Amino acid sequence: MTATSLRRRALKTSSIALGLALALSAPATAADLVISNWDGYMALDAMAAFKTATGVSGEVVVHATNEEIMGKLIAAGGKGYDVVFVSSPFAEVLNKLGLTEPIDHAKIPNLANLYPEAAKLPHDVGNAFSVPYTWxxxxxxxxxxxxxxxxxxxxxxxxxxxxxxxxxxxxxxxxxxxxxxxxxxxxxxxxxxxxxxxxxxxxxxxxxxxxxxxxxxxxxxxxxxxxxxxxxxxxxxxxxxxxxxxxxxxxxxxxxxxLWVDTMVVMKASANKDAAFQFINFMLDAKNHAWAAQNIDYKVPNKPAMESLPADFLAKFPNMAMPVADLVKFEQLxxxxxxxxxxxxxxxxxxxxx
Amino acid sequence: MAERSPGTRRTLWFVLSLVFAFLYIPIAVLVALSFNEGGLPTAWSGFSLKWYASLAGNSAILSAALNTLIVALVSTAIATLLGTLLAIGIEMRRQYGKALEALIFAPMIIPDIVLAIALLSFFSMLNLTMGLHTIILAHVVFNLAFVCSVVRARLKSFDWSIVEASADLGASALTTFRRVTLPVIAPAVIAGALLAFTLSVDEFIIAFFTAGAGRASTTLPMQIYAMIRFGITPEINALATIVMAVSITALTLSQRLNRGIIGQ
Amino acid sequence: MAPALAWLAALMVVPCALVLALAFFRRGIYGGIEYTFTLENFGLVFDPLYAGIFLNSARIAGTATLIAVVIGYAAAYAISAAPRRWQPVFLFFAVLPFWSNYLIRTYAWIVLLNREGLITQLLRWFGYTGEPPSMLYTEGAVIAGLVYNYLPFVILACYAPLSRLNPELAEASRDLGASAATTFRRVVLPLTVPGIAAGAVFVFVLSIGNFVTPALLGGGRFQMIGNLVYDQFLTANDWPFGAALAMALIAIMLLVLTAQALAANRASGHVTQAGGNTDG
Structure with missing residues (x-):
């Protein structure tokens, strides 16, 4: 029958088309690390600097809100991301869902830069699954x-x-x-x-x-x-x-x-956890973290970084100079x-x- | 309708001008602002192309535009092929089962948000890594339906006896298709493809839900949504002007190829 | 045929069936799905809060539909009354904005309506010095956005039957002594009901499920079903309830489509009747 052969041919053509489509659109395997952060929440050239320092390439993607990234993480089981920036109550949920990787302190020596208070935050005492980035x-x-x-x-x-x-x-x-x-x-x-x-x-x-x-x-x-x-x-x-x-x-x-705390968490589904910890260590470097404080205008829980901020900057943004002791009096979500x-x-x- | 009174005619022209003003003023404002040096609606500070230049230097927008193009081209190609074959299949056999009609009609009428969450749940349950390929899979669903309906409209007046005649004369199915059927439906196929392309370029909700992580699968509408959510940057105006120009060109082409497609 | 139907089955029918199935399960504490059968999600749809959101969405969508139909019908009527050779041109330009990006068309209204936006600037330019009116983030802004976005389709849907209208019918009605208003009401309007119904259904269905317009033009102050479904999936992580809401949305859509089919059927009854009258 003519119709049948036409159909068979069509079936073949369309399966070729489908194959081609999938091949064409297969995600480009460019970066070693995928980091999701709020827009404008870190240095634009951070990834380039990170690559120079470590040889690891990374891609930053942005989310508008905690909810948006949570939706994506839960839907995909955390796949596709290595390091995610979320506020502390959301980090807690990710942890309870089993989507986070325990923080390997040995791989993040710069954790020592954190204020002692930042290692005792009630949501995650001892930074077991999250590292504070700003507060x-x-x-x-x-x-x-x-x-x-x-x-x-x-x-x-x-x-x-x-x-x-x-x-x-x-x-x-x-x-x-x-x-x-x-x-x-x-x-x-x-x-x-x-x-x-x-x-x-x-x-x-x-x-x-x-x-x-x-x-x-x-x-x-x-x-x-x-x-x-x-x-x-x-x-x-x-x-x-x-x-x-x-x-x-x-x-x-x-x-x-x-007291809100925005944290960095490493996804359990990450295929490159060592690089993820390296990235967190890079962000906690006193100079890099000071850059963040001065350019995104948020307080960072990094002692040497905060102490390096210039006086005129603190005068312009009085809330940046708030003492840590006052800050941690407030209750965390x-x-x-x-x-x-x-x-x-x-x-x-x-x-x-x- | 020459016998209408001048008063009635004036009223009708008035209605028409009002409606066109309503439809085009908002668009015209964006286009005008895109050439405004200051970029703000507060004041005209001189003609400038700087927002187009800054657009050209915005790598996030360029990569989103490229992604959109990939999604639109691939999903249109698949949908055109499948939709056309579906149309021929249905019209050749003249079986208009109710269930079949509903199946083809559904993607055009089902609320975007429902199809979006359905696909999200589906991909998530299959544990599929989402990305451009999942957006393409999703876009083919509604594009296929639109192509099919455009081609079917053309086939309604097609005389199937010439296909039989061609077969009787010993032509193979493929030859018959290429020499007889295709020339007749070609304008409708191309019009359907352009329609699908336009729909895919503009589609936001389904892409938003079925996209994967990051820039690799951010399409232009998703990028635009993020830009709007993060406040008004004048670059949006320039981007809006370009996107509209592209959609309008595609629609004009489609209209010329298949006169009256929008009237169907 | 087979590949196309397979595609639709795999990527539309199965996912939709999955959503229907999801609606019968329970949300886990942290957003997962607990596979225990329950009807509580459907019960929740009728909770006064959510039922209220449904009614409110229906009211906003209904108002947008009414306005779009009135303006769209008037425009379609004016186009069908224009000289024949101009009609396709007018129609083309009426539909053109519909094919430009939805988000961009919505964004244009933010530029126009915000307190420091274009309309305020114009008012000031004309010498207005008072408090600028607050137009964005109101129900009116949401409705304006919906009407603006979907108007072209109404024009298109109403134009089709209007252009097919036999001018002799109206003439005959007038010859028989009917006034223009009566002619319109008794002859033109009934014959064009299918177009109106098709246009209205389109606007209503798309408006009630919309989440972009309320989010951008309503400033988060107006909750519509679309937003609610979006929230359940991306914010509250209550997929089963979101699925139940989506199913309710589909049910409303089917109801509206049935109403449209009935209206079209009744109208086609009118057509034969009206046709018979002129013949005789």
């Missing part, structure tokens, strides 16, 4: 030139004065959004008691009505353009705004902040296990509220 606080970032009264409390954000209505933003990411309400109420940032969380929810729903937007990627540019006057912000990201407009200021509300489900539901309720 800091979450507070209010505002336009001092356009506001009559400087903010001092989380309530200034959650129940803003009339001049601020429609001109504030809050972080969109579950944990930090909830933390603003938890801190304002005087609760732990890991509070899971249903009655207390219901109060937090109501507070955040009423705050929603006064918000311009939920935003955890472009809030500082909204401040610079004047679209927003006050935003909930991580200290370092507020510094980006300060760099562009000195009238922007940062304050930790009187009720306190969380921790993985809350099964209660994360309730957190997600509360956040859905807040975001769905009219």
């Amino acid at each position: 800091g606080t979450t507070g209010l970032c505002y336009r001092s030139d356009l506001m009559k009264v400087a903010p001092a409390s989380w309530s200034d954000l959650l129940a803003p004065s009339d001049e601020l209505k429609g001109k504030t933003t809050m972080l969109a990411t579950d944990r930090w959004l909830l933390a603003a309400g938890q801190l304002d109420k005087g609760y732990s940032v890991n509070e899971t008691d249903p009655a207390k969380m219901a109060e937090v929810k109501d507070l955040l729903i009423s705050a929603k009505k006064t918000l311009l937007a939920y935003d955890d990627t472009t809030f500082y540019s909204k401040l610079v353009s004047g679209e927003a006057l006050m935003v909930q912000a991580w200290d370092g990201w507020c510094n980006y705004g300060i760099a562009e407009k000195p009238e922007i200021k940062y304050v930790i509300p009187k009720e306190g902040s969380d 921790r993985d809350v296990g099964d209660a994360q489900r309730d957190y997600s539901k509360i956040v859905s309720e807040i975001k769905a509220a009219q």
Whole structure:
């Protein structure tokens, strides 16, 4: 039959096409290491410098948020990545899922540069599965030139004065959004008691009505353009705004902040773990880590690096000079296990509220 | 409709101008801004091509553009081949089973997000390493359906007796296909391919969910999404202008080859 | 035929069946899937919170659909009334924006609407000095974005039956003494219902499952089903619940398609009737 032979030929052609397609699109095996980090969170030439120093080539890919990279890591079982930068509660989850490789301290001599406090962080005492890269606080970032009264409390954000209505933003990411309400109420940032969380929810729903937007990627540019006057912000990201407009200021509300820690973890699925540890060691080098602090404007938990920062830099970004002892007084966000489900539901309720 | 009153005609022209203004002003603004030295919508600071130059020096965007091109070309090639054969198969036998119709119609109507998560779950369960190849596999699904429907529309008026005649005269199936069927459907096949190419170049959601780690499988729409999320950089305007020019060229070509395809 | 059908079966039917199956399992504590049969994910879809999000999405999508249909129909009508040789040109340009990148078209609205954006600048240029209006990150912005993106398809869908409309029908109606309004309502509109229905279904289905537009133009303040599905898969890591939501989305789509088929059937009844009347 003519039709059958045509079909058979078609089948053959299409399988050739498929083979060709797969061959063409097979991932280029260029780099030895794949590192995922937030955009602009490390030196652009870090990989080139790393290659010069060690002979290992690496590729940096960027993720916009913790959630985005978590989704990808969990979907793919961590395959495709060697070193990933995530905030500490997410590192905890990766560890509990068995996706992280234990940190081999012998291969990272520069761990000695860390402040002693940075080796005793509650989320991972002794740096068993994560190495802190940056740390800091979450507070209010505002336009001092356009506001009559400087903010001092989380309530200034959650129940803003009339001049601020429609001109504030809050972080969109579950944990930090909830933390603003938890801190304002005087609760732990890991509070899971249903009655207390219901109060937090109501507070955040009423705050929603006064918000311009939920935003955890472009809030500082909204401040610079004047679209927003006050935003909930991580200290370092507020510094980006300060760099562009000195009238922007940062304050930790009187009720306190969380101690956030962004960490580096090595994936168990990595085929090149030694190089991954080498990379972490490279990042912890005092000079490299100081470069990071000065260029991404975030505090780093590296003693010699912090001590090398110039005075004018610290004067420009006052929050960079915060003493470590003050910083570690704040409570870290921790993985809350099964209660994360309730957190997600509360956040859905807040975001769905009219 | 010459008998319409001048008043009615004026109203209709007015409606048409408003609609076209609504459709084109936002696009025109981006194109204009892409040539604005300052890059901001706040003020015109002089004509400049610097955003195009900085685009040309942005390796992330260039590699994303290359990835998009690979995905679009390969998925279009496969989809054109498979979609055309499917169209011929269906129209030649004239079996329009309900299930079959639904199967072919589904990729065109199923919400992107559903197909995206379905493929993500599927690839993840198979423990497949995701990358450009998984995006291609996914794009062929909807491209194939579009090519098939364009080619089928052309085949509806095809006289199958000439195929039989050709076979009776001793031509092989392949010769018949090449000499009889293909010339008739060629414009539709090319139009379908261009359509598929355009769809694939612009597709974001499914690519976002089925892409693998890093730059190696970041497509242009994914790059654009990241750029928008990270604030407004004037480079986006230049990129937008180029992407639109490419899509518009492809659509214009497709329209010329297969008059009225968009009307089907 | 076989390779194409195999492709669709392997990469559409099987994955969709997998999603359906996922919906019957339970989420593990850390996002994995616990393989114990449960119906609770479907129950959760009807939880007041999530049902509310469904209704709200339907309301936003419905409003966008209504506006798109009104504008799109008017545009299609105007095109079909233009001189014959211009019609394809108008139609082509009406559809052209639809083929440019969706994200870019959405981004254009951020440029237009933000507080320091183009519209504010224009207002200031005209001498407005007051507080700039807040237009971005509102429900209106989300709806405008949806209408803008999907309008071309409505124009296309409505144009098809309008262009096929026999002008003699309207003429006959007027000869019989019907006013222009009556003619439109009793003759033109019923004959073009299939086009309207097709356009409306398209806008509604794409809007209700959309997550990009609410994310970019709504500033995260408007939760639609698309966002919810996205969140379950990429943020909350609750795949089973996300799968149940996706299935609910498919159910809504099927419902809407059935309604469209019914509307088209009824309308085709009208057509034969109307045709018969003019013949006689």
